[in-house]
Amino acid sequence: MQLLEAIESISRQRSVETVELALLQTLGQNFSEVEEALLLVEHDGRLWISSHWYSGRLCSSERLELLSDPQRLLVAREALLQGHAREGDNQAWRLATQDTPTQLLLLCGEQLHDDGQRALRSLITIVENFSRLLSEKNRDRLTGLLNRHQLEERILHALALAEDNALNQERRSRQRHPSWLAILDIDHFKQINDTYGHLFGDEVLLLVSRLMADCFRREDQLFRYGGEEFVILLSDLDAHEAHLVLERFRRLLSEHDFPQLKGLTVSIGYTRIGDQGSASAVLGQADQALYWAKQNGRNRLADYTELLENGELQGVPSSSGSIDLF
Incomplete structure (x- = not known):
């Protein structure tokens, strides 16, 4: 995996949404263990799919789709509480960004080896930090809109x-x-x-x-x-x-x-x-x-x-x- 190229691709983005899409695309294209990558948002106590990478395709949902798979829901719920969770072929991370609602990254596929885990955590940290910068730039300081x-x-x-x-x-x-x-x-x-x-x-x-x-x-x-x-x-x-x-x-x-x-x-x-x-x-x-x-x-x-x-x-x-x- 070319981590520097992935960082460069993410840093070229100019909105939080495209940063998140770049993250999913980077994971899908560079981690052979990853079969699916999903970005989830929590709203009204439920988890929704906002962006999805699968089989070489990346899509951002205009109308969010409810996450319904029981095992994926279990892992995602635990990640909401603990920050990171894994079970079987699924693992999830809570993203520490300023935007609401709460966001989760869910990966489906083989468990990553140690080097892959370290690279993934580095990418997540970069996305979190860059998303914060973009969010601050794009929002009104008084109202948060x-x-x-x-x-x-x-x-x-x-x-x-x-x-x-x-x-x-x-x-x-x-x-x-x-x-x-x-x-x-x-x-x-x-x-x-x-x-x-x-x-x-x-x-x-x-x-x-x-x-x-x-x-x-x-x-x-x-x-x-x-x-x-x-x-x-x-x-x-x-x-x-x-x-x-x-x-x-x-x-x-x-x-x-x-x-x-x-x-x-x-x-x-x-x-x-x-x-x-x-x-x-x-x-x-x-x-x-x-x-x-x-x-x-x-x-x-x-x-x-x-x-x-x-x-x-x-x-x-x-x-x-x-x-x-x-």
């Missing part, structure tokens, strides 16, 4: 999925529903800062981010966009479901008891991710819908497509440009 530097990449990925879905819809047994981008803005946030101070305002932002993490699904992506604005990327929902999910959060926030505040509300503008062609065009549509919501009473949702069809807005042209981050 993804920051806007990650946003363009995630939107472009959603645009690519939409294009692929449109091109291959006839060949698929199940048609994916679209993705959606929503911009959320806390109403009258400047007044909160002016009245109670910026430390109190930061506490409000932190509480809002925690409510977002509790309310939205594991597969939804949450960003702090700047100031009192947040961005939400929803995946695989039809128009009615997207509206219900966002409305549920708007209502949850308006009913939440915030210390010293009589009430807190948000305005939300959102758009379907489809053929816009660029991240800036997607954001522009959601931003227009948000502006309309704030100009028409606040504390409400606004769907860009619906506003456009009703003649409330003028369309945002598609663009190949990137997001202006500063």
Whole structure:
């Protein structure tokens, strides 16, 4: 095994997800004893497969698959408690990264010899350390949500999925529903800062981010966009479901008891991710819908497509440009 080449491959990655995929691919290609390599995540007390290497193929699951094999579950559960476990042809390690939920590496195949075990532990340590660095770089320091530097990449990925879905819809047994981008803005946030101070305002932002993490699904992506604005990327929902999910959060926030505040509300503008062609065009549509919501009473949702069809807005042209981050 060329350990230095594996380290170089991992260090070229620019997101935690691709680092993890590089680890699985490295293990599958360089350890002859490994028949399968799986990355697991724990959620709601259950273990799910997020990435999988098998028989020369690597796949990252958009819709996570529940781990159901009894022996593998037993080993994985023990690794959650002990950090490392092995039983028969299965061995698992808990990865010490900053990202949640808890992650496990599960290997299936012959037990590794001593040199292989040492090489594997070295790779795991490298992945843990590098993932921490990337996670810190990609997350907002106050809220822990993804920051806007990650946003363009995630939107472009959603645009690519939409294009692929449109091109291959006839060949698929199940048609994916679209993705959606929503911009959320806390109403009258400047007044909160002016009245109670910026430390109190930061506490409000932190509480809002925690409510977002509790309310939205594991597969939804949450960003702090700047100031009192947040961005939400929803995946695989039809128009009615997207509206219900966002409305549920708007209502949850308006009913939440915030210390010293009589009430807190948000305005939300959102758009379907489809053929816009660029991240800036997607954001522009959601931003227009948000502006309309704030100009028409606040504390409400606004769907860009619906506003456009009703003649409330003028369309945002598609663009190949990137997001202006500063």
